[in-house]
Amino acid sequence: MRDIRTADGDDLDALRRLETRCFDLDAQSRRSLRHLLTRANATVRVVDGDDGLLAGAVLLFRRGTRSARLYSVAVVPEARGGGLARRLLADAERLAAARGCRRLRAEARLGNTASRALFAAAGYRERACLPGYYPGGEAGIRLEKEL
Numbered sequence: 373m374r375d376i377r378t379a380d381g382d383d384l385d386a387l388r389r390l391e392t393r394c395f396d397l398d399a400q401s402r403r404s405l406r407h408l409l410t411r412a413n414a415t416v417r418v419v420d421g422d423d424g425l426l427a428g429a430v431l432l433f434r435r436g437t438r439s440a441r442l443y444s445v446a447v448v449p450e451a452r453g454g455g456l457a458r459r460l461l462a463d464a465e466r467l468a469a470a471r472g473c474r475r476l477r478a479e480a481r482l483g484n485t486a487s488r489a490l491f492a493a494a495g496y497r498e499r500a501c502l503p504g505y506y507p508g509g510e511a512g513i514r515l516e517k518e519l
């Protein structure tokens with residue numbers, strides 16, 4: 373089984389490639405990825421493949437709250453269906469709990485059935501609808517799990 377590790381500045385190009393392969397409208401820019409990699413309150417977790425990254429997850433922490441936020445989770449098309457996203461979610465939950473967080477929050481596009489099924493299977497509740505939340509105007513669903 374492939375290890376999950378914390379990304380660093382050397383992973384910037386590979387992360388950008390992962391983003392463009394996994395997202396259309398929601399791909400993060402190099403600039404915002406660089407920011408995430410250097411922020412003290414963000415952790416980027418990745419899984420290496422033979423030729424670049426297979427998957428990644430971005431976890432955000434905020435001072436003064438016991439909630440962490442799973443900002444994104446992405447798996448390259450050829451590695452999907454093998455449990456990588458499920459493992460990244462469990463890893464994020466473990467890291468959040470280790471930092472004293474009581475819950476993990478995330479958002480998904482209303483029409484992203486794979487993402488909503490992933491979170492539902494991992495015990496996340498759909499808490500709220502967020503009209504017009506995403507670029508392009510699609511609604512979002514706020515998801516939450518007590519850790």
Ligand SMILES: CC(C)(COP(=O)(O)OP(=O)(O)OC[C@H]1O[C@@H](n2cnc3c(N)ncnc32)[C@H](O)[C@@H]1OP(=O)(O)O)[C@@H](O)C(=O)NCCC(=O)NCCS
Nearest residue numbers: 444445446447452453454455456457458486487489490493
């Ligand atoms: C959503 C995504 C991360 C899932 O990654 P994955 O590694 O294929 O997911 P896993 O194999 O870990 O699946 C875990 C569970 O999620 C659900 N699931 C995942 N993909 C699914 C799909 N296409 N349809 C229905 N359920 C799905 C299933 O319950 C699955 O469990 P099962 O295999 O026992 O049925 C991946 O499709 C992806 O990167 N999509 C593009 C980016 C994106 O939309 N990210 C999420 C929003 S930030």
